[in-house]
Amino acid sequence: MKYLLFFCIMLLAVVAGVWLYQKKFAMPGAEARMVAALIGVHKHLKPGAAIRFVTFVQPDGTNMGNEKLVNNFIHYAMAPVSLNQQAAAHTDTTLILAPLRLQKHVQDSITWAADIIWQNADNEYYYALIH
Amino acid sequence: MPRDIRIILWLLLLCGLTSVLYFFSLIAHVPVVVTALVVAGWAGASLWWLLRKIAVLPEAELSTRDQLRAYVVFAGGLAVIVTNAYIYTKQYGHWDAWWLWDYKAKYLQGEGYWRQLFALNDSFHPDYPLFLSSLVAFVWRLMGSYNHVVPFTFSMLVAVCAPALIFLSLYRRNLIVASLAFLSLAFSGVFVNMSVALYADQPLAFLFLAAFVCVRYAPTNDRLVAITAALLGCCIWMKNEGMMLAIIFTLFYVRTLLAGGRYKWFASGIALPLLAWVVLKLGAPANDLVKGQGGASLARLTDMSRYQLIGKHYYGVVTAGLMPLVVTTAVYLLYCYQTRRWPGKNLLLLLTCVVGFTMVYVLTPLDLEWHLSTSADRILFQLVPAYIYVMAANFCNVTLVSNAQPFE
Numbered sequence: 280m281k282y283l284l285f286f287c288i289m290l291l292a293v294v295a296g297v298w299l300y301q302k303k304f305a306m307p308g309a310e311a312r313m314v315a316a317l318i319g320v321h322k323h324l325k326p327g328a329a330i331r332f333v334t335f336v337q338p339d340g341t342n343m344g345n346e347k348l349v350n351n352f353i354h355y356a357m358a359p360v361s362l363n364q365q366a367a368a369h370t371d372t373t374l375i376l377a378p379l380r381l382q383k384h385v386q387d388s389i390t391w392a393a394d395i396i397w398q399n400a401d402n403e404y405y406y407a408l409i410h
Numbered sequence: 411m412p413r414d415i416r417i418i419l420w421l422l423l424l425c426g427l428t429s430v431l432y433f434f435s436l437i438a439h440v441p442v443v444v445t446a447l448v449v450a451g452w453a454g455a456s457l458w459w460l461l462r463k464i465a466v467l468p469e470a471e472l473s474t475r476d477q478l479r480a481y482v483v484f485a486g487g488l489a490v491i492v493t494n495a496y497i498y499t500k501q502y503g504h505w506d507a508w509w510l511w512d513y514k515a516k517y518l519q520g521e522g523y524w525r526q527l528f529a530l531n532d533s534f535h536p537d538y539p540l541f542l543s544s545l546v547a548f549v550w551r552l553m554g555s556y557n558h559v560v561p562f563t564f565s566m567l568v569a570v571c572a573p574a575l576i577f578l579s580l581y582r583r584n585l586i587v588a589s590l591a592f593l594s595l596a597f598s599g600v601f602v603n604m605s606v607a608l609y610a611d612q613p614l615a616f617l618f619l620a621a622f623v624c625v626r627y628a629p630t631n632d633r634l635v636a637i638t639a640a641l642l643g644c645c646i647w648m649k650n651e652g653m654m655l656a657i658i659f660t661l662f663y664v665r666t667l668l669a670g671g672r673y674k675w676f677a678s679g680i681a682l683p684l685l686a687w688v689v690l691k692l693g694a695p696a697n698d699l700v701k702g703q704g705g706a707s708l709a710r711l712t713d714m715s716r717y718q719l720i721g722k723h724y725y726g727v728v729t730a731g732l733m734p735l736v737v738t739t740a741v742y743l744l745y746c747y748q749t750r751r752w753p754g755k756n757l758l759l760l761l762t763c764v765v766g767f768t769m770v771y772v773l774t775p776l777d778l779e780w781h782l783s784t785s786a787d788r789i790l791f792q793l794v795p796a797y798i799y800v801m802a803a804n805f806c807n808v809t810l811v812s813n814a815q816p817f818e
Contacts, residue, residue, distance in 0.1 A: 281414070281477070282412065282413040282417065284481065285414045285481075285484060285574070285578060286414065287569060287632055288481070288485050288488060289418075289570050291488075292488035292489070292491065292492050292566075292570045293566045293567055294561065294572050295492050296491075296492045296495045296496070296566040296569070297559060297562065297563050297566055299492065299495070299496040300495075300499055300559065300562050300566075301559060303496060303499070303501075304501040306469070318589035322454065356476070394460050398436055
C-alpha cells in the first residue's frame with residue numbers, strides 16, 4: 280500500500296495548490312460580476328447590437344492603453360463569436376483598459392463604475408477588461 | 411513497473427484520452443454527457459487493468475528507516491513546489507495561455523463554435539494541436555463555465571507529478587540520487603514558473619519524461635509498448651514539436667518498440683492521438699513555419715550567422731538555469747571515459763532532440779531573434795525533466811533499455 284500513500288501525498292499537493300490559487304485570486308462580488316459579464320458577452324451578441332466599452336481615464340486625464348493590445352483583447356473577450364460577426368456589430372470604441380491589480384482606490388473606482396453599468400445592463404451594453 | 415508509477419501514467423493517459431475523445435465528439439456531434447460516461451468507464455477499467463493485470467516484478471525494497479526518509483523527502487519537495495506555484499502563478503497564466511490555449515478552449519467549449527477555430531488568423535496558430543485546449547474545454551463544458559481553476563489544476567498536476575515520477579522511478583535504487591534529482595526540480599523556480607504558466611511546454615515535457623520511464627520496462631512486457639506509444643501519441647497531440655520528439659524517440663528505440671511483432675502494440679497505442687492529429691491537420695491551415703519554406707530555406711541552412719545567434723541564445727538559457735545539468739553531464743562523461751563505458755543512447759537521443767530544435771530555428775521564416783527570444787528557453791526546458799531522469803538513472807546505475815556497454 281506504499282503506492283497509495285505516495286498517491287495521497289501527490290493529491291494533497293495538487294489540492295493545496297489549487298486552494299492557494301483560489302485564495303490568491305479571490306475576487307470581490309462586483310469584480311466577479313465584471314468577469315462574468317466579460318465571458319458571457321457572446322451569448323447576447325446579435326446583428327445590429329451596439330457594444331459599448333467604457334474608457335477608464337487616469338486621474339491625470341490620460342488614457343491608459345495600447346491600441347493593439349486592446350484590439351487583441353476584444354477578440355479574446357468576444358470568443359467564440361466569429362470575427363465576421365464581431366465586425367458586423369457596431370462598436371463604440373471606448374474601452375475599459377485597466378489591470379486588475381491596480382492600486383486599490385483605482386480598482387474601487389472601476390468596480391464602482393462597472394457595478395453601475397452591470398446593474399443597468401441590457402443586451403446592448405457590455406464592457407471588457409484587460410489584465 | 412511499480413504501482414505508484416502506473417498511477418501517474420494512468421492520469422496522463424486519462425487526460426490524453428479525454429482530450430482526444432472530446433475532440434472527436436465535437437466532430438461527430440456526440441453529446442458531452444456520452445463522452446463523459448465513456449471517459450469515466452475507461453478510467454475505471456484501465457486503472458483496474460494497470461494495477462492488477464500487469465505483473466509487478468520484484469524491485470529492491472528499502473528498509474523502514476529509508477522508506478520513512480523517502481516519504482519525508484517526497485512530501486517536503488512537493489510542499490516546496492506548491493509554495494513556488496503560489497508565488498509564480500498568474501491568474502490567467504502567461505500571454506500564450508489566454509491568447510492561445512484557453513482562447514481555443516473557449517471555441518471548443520461551445521457547440522457549433524469549434525469550426526470557427528480554423529478561420530482564425532495566423533497569430534492564433536489554428537494548426538496547433540489541441541490536447542490542452544480540448545481537455546480544458548471538456549471540463550468547462552461539463553461545468554458550464556469558464557473557470558480558470560480548470561487549466562490551473564492541470565498545470566498543478568504537471569508541476570507535482572513530473573518531479574514525483576522521477577523520484578518514484580528511482581528511489582528504490584538509490585534514495586540519495588533520486589532525492590537530489592527530485593529536489594533539483596522542486597526548488598527550480600524556472601521549472602515551477604513554466605509549469606504554472608498554463609502553457610503546453612511543460613505538459614509536453616512531462617509526457618516525454620513518462621515515455622522514457624515507461625520504455626525502460628517495455629522489453630519485459632508488450633503491453634507497455636502500447637502505453638509508451640500512447641504517451642508518444644499524446645506528445646504529438648500536445649504540440650507540433652511533439653511529433654519531432656516522438657519520431658526521434660521511436661527511431662532510437664525501434665527495436666524495443668517495433669521489432670518482433672511489437673509494431674502491433676505500438677500501432678494500437680499511438681492510433682487514437684495520431685488520428686486526432688491527422689484530422690486536425692486536414693482541417694486546419696498549414697503551419698506558419700512549414701508555409702514559410704521555399705527558395706530561401708537553402709540560404710538559411712548555409713547562413714552561419716543564424717547558427718551563431720542560436721548558439722548565443724542557447725548559451726544564455728544554459729547559463730541562466732541549466733549549469734548544474736552541464737556540470738553533472740561533464741562529470742558523468744568523465745566517469746564513462748575513465749571506466750571505458752558507453753554513456754548510453756538516451757543522452758544521444760536528447761542531444762538529437764536539441765539538434766532537431768536547432769534546425770527548426772535555422773529554417774524558421776520568422777524573425778530569428780524574435781523567435782529565439784520568445785521561445786528558446788521554453789523549448790529547451792521541454793527536455794529538462796527527461797534529461798534529469800536520464801542522468802539520475804545513469805548515476806543510480808539503473809539498467810536502462812540502453813544498457814551501458816564497454817567500448818573497445
